[in-house]
Amino acid sequence: MGKKVSVVGAGFYGSTTAxxxxxxxxxxxxVLTDIVEGKPEGIALDINQSRAIEGFETKVIGATTTxxxxxxEATANSDVVVITAGLPRKPGMSRMDLIGVNAGxxxxxxxxxxxxxxxxxxxxxxxxxxxxxxxxxxxxGFPRHRVMGQAGMLDTARFTNFVxxxxxxxxxxxxxxxxxxxxxxxxxxxxxxxxxxxxLSEKLSSAEIADLVTRTRNGGAExxxxxxxxxxxxxxxxxxxxxxxxxxxDSGAVMPVCAWVDGEYGISGVYLGVEAEIGSSGIRKVVxxxxxxxxxxxxxxxxxxxxxxxxDVQSL
Numbered sequence: 001m002g003k004k005v006s007v008v009g010a011g012f013y014g015s016t017t018a019x020x021x022x023x024x025x026x027x028x029x030x031v032l033t034d035i036v037e038g039k040p041e042g043i044a045l046d047i048n049q050s051r052a053i054e055g056f057e058t059k060v061i062g063a064t065t066t067x068x069x070x071x072x073e074a075t076a077n078s079d080v081v082v083i084t085a086g087l088p089r090k091p092g093m094s095r096m097d098l099i100g101v102n103a104g105x106x107x108x109x110x111x112x113x114x115x116x117x118x119x120x121x122x123x124x125x126x127x128x129x130x131x132x133x134x135x136x137x138x139x140x141g142f143p144r145h146r147v148m149g150q151a152g153m154l155d156t157a158r159f160t161n162f163v164x165x166x167x168x169x170x171x172x173x174x175x176x177x178x179x180x181x182x183x184x185x186x187x188x189x190x191x192x193x194x195x196x197x198x199x200l201s202e203k204l205s206s207a208e209i210a211d212l213v214t215r216t217r218n219g220g221a222e223x224x225x226x227x228x229x230x231x232x233x234x235x236x237x238x239x240x241x242x243x244x245x246x247x248x249x250d251s252g253a254v255m256p257v258c259a260w261v262d263g264e265y266g267i268s269g270v271y272l273g274v275e276a277e278i279g280s281s282g283i284r285k286v287v288x289x290x291x292x293x294x295x296x297x298x299x300x301x302x303x304x305x306x307x308x309x310x311x312d313v314q315s316l
Contacts, residue, residue, distance in 0.1 A: 002028020006075040009084035010034035012233040020241035025056040078117040086126035088231040095128040110139035121282040124149045129182040134310040144260035146282040151182030152256025152273040153239035158219040180302035187298040188213045250280040
């Protein structure tokens with residue numbers, strides 16, 4: 001039987017993720033769901049009509065769902081489920097401002113996914129990311145290694161782009177890394193940033209690096225402020241799709257993601273942005289990157305900030 005991936009939420013993020021997954025041409029089908037009647041079916045029809053032009057065979061299926069769980073049968077037996085459902089930010093809003101409303105949405109989605117796809121790997125992208133990932137694991141009751149969040153891939157890509165633009169070099173020559181949380185306690189890791197193998201600190205001053213770190217931390221807000229309606233989706237969808245691809249291909253790719261940390265870095269019992277090896281079972285293992293003392297301290301601070309918020313989601 002062919003591989004199946006479902007994307008919950010057919011907004012800009014979800015629909016773009018579905019398109020990217022279909023164009024990989026490695027799935028038998030991509031299911032796209034939404035609570036807006038007809039929207040996922042219309043997008044699916046549109047994407048399917050592009051297959052002959054772009055040369056892929058993956059079938060996209062759209063399904064309208066309801067709050068009481070109707071329509072989720074279309075997602076049954078998915079290998080991977082990407083949860084994008086929830087409200088996006090408006091200008092001036094932090095990711096945390098979404099926690100109350102999105103918690104209810106994500107909890108409902110997670111419970112329906114668990115019912116129809118009990119063996120799936122879940123990739124959460126709803127904000128606030130770290131908290132919604134923890135909530136999805138609680139709501140599904142899945143083993144923690146099968147629930148992860150998309151954040152570090154995106155933040156790292158943003159950091160890489162800013163470095164490449166600042167230095168006028170190709171993005172392919174730049175390697176960066178961000179850990180921690182998706183938001184205020186994001187931890188960029190300059191000690192692991194290079195340009196053509198040369199440490200970033202030899203290419204830019206500490207003040208210039210600090211400016212790029214700040215821009216990365218505020219990368220989402222910068223886009224929200226420019227768009228005025230909605231938030232980023234091209235880069236975020238690329239990150240989520242790559243994670244789903246790593247799961248389906250059982251690739252063992254090491255990516256910065258939001259994963260359950262239990263002992264690594266001296267941190268235990270929290271979902272946190274770390275590098276992890278990804279395969280068909282979800283997170284195979286957390287990869288402990290060697291950090292300098294200040295980076296490690298920042299990571300521990302991020303873990304405690306996130307831990308406090310994740311404790312709150314249990315009651316949401």
